[in-house]
Amino acid sequence: MILYEYPLQERIRTYLRLEHLFMHLQQLLPRVDAMDHHFALATLFEILEVSTRADLKTDLLKDLDKQKHALDSYRGNPAIAEAVLDEVIGHLDQCFEALNSLPGKIGQTLTESDWLMAIRSRIVIPGGTCGFDLPAYHAWQHKPPAVRQAQLLKWAETLKPMADAVALLLKLLRDSGAPQKVIVNNGQLQQSLPQGRTFLLLRLALDEALELVPEISGNRLMVSVRLLHQGEDNRLQAINEDVSLELALCA
Structure with missing residues (x-):
């Protein structure tokens, strides 16, 4: 199955972009080649741009404080394991304190380095x-x-509180949605969202063997999915057949 995610709010869009960039950074940091370190720096600058x-x-x-208060309301519920609840709330507290203790804006330590900012200004220019x-x-x-790697790790460490907060918030958000089997008729699905809840993320899982690509759009009232077939030439064409997929709405 291939999992696709679509944010229904701009804040979640930003979180997903940051998560995507931090995943790239984590793959590049352990490597030792100078070219890998170049792209690690480029990724650091992309994170700064988004943040x-x-x-x-x-x-x-x-959001961390909101999640903590929401979980606190489950105390005393016999269906909830208190030890697990305490662990998650403790993790929220740690992320909150680490992020709150950062001086100024996120990434301020990096932007105060003239050497890094000189590279940042040139790296967006082709061959710059x-x-x-x-x-x-x-x-x-x-x-x-080892010298380059140590410096990269030091620079990345200044962004760790943000990375940890984003990772935890997205995990809790994803865990809030239960996947359901849905039949998409004639390759198109349009669904009104239940009232009374603010849904933030749509998650869609498609069988890889179908060679289909979803075109997703949505807002706080409605979501729409159109399935397209990806041929050998990678061109996308609309389909007119029924397809089963898994859909989850996370709030």
Whole structure:
């Protein structure tokens, strides 16, 4: 099964983009090649670009606090394991404290480095990090792999509170949705969302063997899915047959 996710709110869109970038960064950091470290730096700068929203830190803190209060309401419920509940709430508290203790905006430590910002300004230009453009960066790429890696880990560590908060919030969000089998008639599905709840994320699982790609759109009132067939030439074409898939709405 291939899992597709579609955010129904801009804040969740930002969280998913950050998660995507942090996953790339985690794959690049253990490597030792200078080219891998170049792309690790590029990914760090992409994370900074996404997280420069003035209210991102506030949004994360509010969501962590909201989740904590929601889970606190389950205390005393015989169907809930108190030990597991305490563990999750403790994790929320840790993420809140770590994020709240960061000075200023997220990534401020990195943006205060003139050397990093010089690379950041050139890395978006095609070929902008050539040796003649950034000789200091060229020299850094020739340092021993362990030296480069140690610096990358140090820079990435300044973003860890944000990464941990995003990972925990998305995990709790995903766990809130129960997958259900749905039949998509003639390759198209349009579904009104139940009133009284604010759904934030749609998750859709498709059998890989079908070679279908979902085109998803949605808002707080309705979601729409159109299934397209991906042929050998990778062109997408609409289908007119019934297909079974798994759908989950997370609030």
